[in-house]
Amino acid sequence: MIEIAAIAGVATVQDGGRPGSMHQGIPHGGALVPIGLARANARVCNGRDEAAIEIVGTLRLRALAPVRIASDEALARDLEPLEEWTIECGAARVRYVALRGGLDVPYVLGGRGTLLSGSFGGHEGRPLRKGDILRAGSAEVQRYPLPPPPDPNARIRVVVGPDVERFSRNALDVLLCATFRISPRGDRTGIQLLGPALARLDGDQAGSAPMMRGAIQVPACGDAIVLGPDHPTVGGYPVIAAVVTADVGALMARPPGTEVQFIGAGRAT
Amino acid sequence: MKIEIEPFGDRALRAMLPDPVNAAALLGALRSHPHVVDAVVTERHALVVFDSTEPPDGLHEVFARVLNTSTVAQPGREHTIAVRYDGEDLSDVARQIGASQEDVISLHTAAEYVVAMVGFLPGFAYLRGLDLRLVVPRRPTPRPRVSARSVAIGGPYTGVYPHASPGGWHVIGTAPDFISFDVRRGASLAVGDRVRFTPVAH
Numbered sequence: 001m002i003e004i005a006a007i008a009g010v011a012t013v014q015d016g017g018r019p020g021s022m023h024q025g026i027p028h029g030g031a032l033v034p035i036g037l038a039r040a041n042a043r044v045c046n047g048r049d050e051a052a053i054e055i056v057g058t059l060r061l062r063a064l065a066p067v068r069i070a071s072d073e074a075l076a077r078d079l080e081p082l083e084e085w086t087i088e089c090g091a092a093r094v095r096y097v098a099l100r101g102g103l104d105v106p107y108v109l110g111g112r113g114t115l116l117s118g119s120f121g122g123h124e125g126r127p128l129r130k131g132d133i134l135r136a137g138s139a140e141v142q143r144y145p146l147p148p149p150p151d152p153n154a155r156i157r158v159v160v161g162p163d164v165e166r167f168s169r170n171a172l173d174v175l176l177c178a179t180f181r182i183s184p185r186g187d188r189t190g191i192q193l194l195g196p197a198l199a200r201l202d203g204d205q206a207g208s209a210p211m212m213r214g215a216i217q218v219p220a221c222g223d224a225i226v227l228g229p230d231h232p233t234v235g236g237y238p239v240i241a242a243v244v245t246a247d248v249g250a251l252m253a254r255p256p257g258t259e260v261q262f263i264g265a266g267r268a269t
Numbered sequence: 270m271k272i273e274i275e276p277f278g279d280r281a282l283r284a285m286l287p288d289p290v291n292a293a294a295l296l297g298a299l300r301s302h303p304h305v306v307d308a309v310v311t312e313r314h315a316l317v318v319f320d321s322t323e324p325p326d327g328l329h330e331v332f333a334r335v336l337n338t339s340t341v342a343q344p345g346r347e348h349t350i351a352v353r354y355d356g357e358d359l360s361d362v363a364r365q366i367g368a369s370q371e372d373v374i375s376l377h378t379a380a381e382y383v384v385a386m387v388g389f390l391p392g393f394a395y396l397r398g399l400d401l402r403l404v405v406p407r408r409p410t411p412r413p414r415v416s417a418r419s420v421a422i423g424g425p426y427t428g429v430y431p432h433a434s435p436g437g438w439h440v441i442g443t444a445p446d447f448i449s450f451d452v453r454r455g456a457s458l459a460v461g462d463r464v465r466f467t468p469v470a471h
Contacts, residue, residue, distance in 0.1 A: 022307040022318070023296055024456035025391045108452050118391035119432055120452045162275040162283045208388065208395070210309035210316030214278050234311055234388030242278035245322075265279065 009057015016049025
């Protein structure tokens with residue numbers, strides 16, 4: 001059992017996500033960086049998708065009962081009652097803190113993660129606050145190799161489409177050749193990219209279309225937004241390409257100011 | 270009928286739909302297809318998300334079967350939603366269309382609506398069927414916060430906000446008793462459902 005002793009930034013409970021409800025307007029959700037979640041869980045012998053704390057900023061926690069705990073970057077340790085531990089993101093966008101056994105929060109609509117736009121899941125459907133108490137769960141012990149962290153320099157693979165014909169011919173070349181930077185504007189719904197504009201051929205259409213995590217959607221201003229785990233399930237902006245599932249976390253892991261280059265991946269058919 | 274299906278990332282496909290389609294039947298058929306994790310049907314598109322990078326076999330046949338079936342659409346569930354027409358944009362909407370507030374209320378309650386799609390927020394249903402006289406452009410600047418249970422109109426749609434959120438539609442009332450989203454049941458309104466609004470006293 002732990003208590004949130006102090007927090008600067010945003011911390012929420014997240015897990016492997018809740019697929020299967022997009023038709024109700026509920027996105028998959030899940031960790032912003034699934035590999036980060038898996039790394040924290042691996043260190044305390046949880047399954048890789050077990051619920052843990054996702055931190056953007058700094059979190060200080062205090063043990064209220066003996067607890068085994070780890071982050072994606074720090075080895076597991078055993079905290080005795082009233083012992084404290086501070087986790088800082090530092091240069092990382094996000095950190096994960098896992099407790100042995102996971103977190104004892106309710107299973108809601110197929111997952112334990114927090115969906116802020118729906119005010120449900122996680123701890124009371126909201127970000128953690130000072131004084132909140134979280135109990136460890138009773139997930140079985142699982143042992144597997146520690147996954148390597150995402151490569152901060154790897155090119156991010158994208159599948160072109162489905163709205164590429166709504167862009168100037170040049171826009172796809174720009175997407176695949178230019179270097180973009182991660183904007184400070186971003187959260188679990190999506191992150192903005194800074195770089196050359198991706199020129200569109202038409203205005204916003206009245207109707208909305210289904211959206212996906214990893215979609216690179218482009219508002220009229222031309223600055224791309226890559227949709228994150230808590231994206232709206234429908235949207236009106238055209239999508240020039242979509243990041244492949246395995247690379248979305250690697251992109252979301254990059255903090256503001258870092259660089260991104262894209263590379264075309266093979267098409268699903 | 271040949272429909273256009275394109276990749277959307279490495280684990281999803283998006284189809285362009287000819288109009289009109291039996292959206293509820295299509296959604297049901299796609300969601301029950303093997304290896305399909307998620308499906309979303311909007312007015313012009315269907316999204317199918319699958320469980321690997323290998324698209325499931327037989328998706329084209331699912332689309333062909335549903336789109337070529339000319340049976341009468343199964344009517345969706347019916348909902349009647351009580352509305353207190355006290356929205357902060359009611360007088361502005363009336364002014365924009367050159368009518369009285371009472372006219373706006375009677376136009377909004379006279380129509381029967383169909384859920385065209387669900388999205389934007391968990392449980393947010395876009396309702397089609399708005400009287401053409403009530404079709405007004407969205408607010409030039411979205412409000413940073415629209416209260417939960419607000420009844421609003423925007424472009425050709427009307428709907429009820431399930432949660433407090435930013436919003437660009439015109440708020441014309443409140444649905445005090447309508448729960449459009451619940452953590453046990455999920456969304457109350459599904460694609461194809463039919464909705465009527467009935468006025469209640471302030």
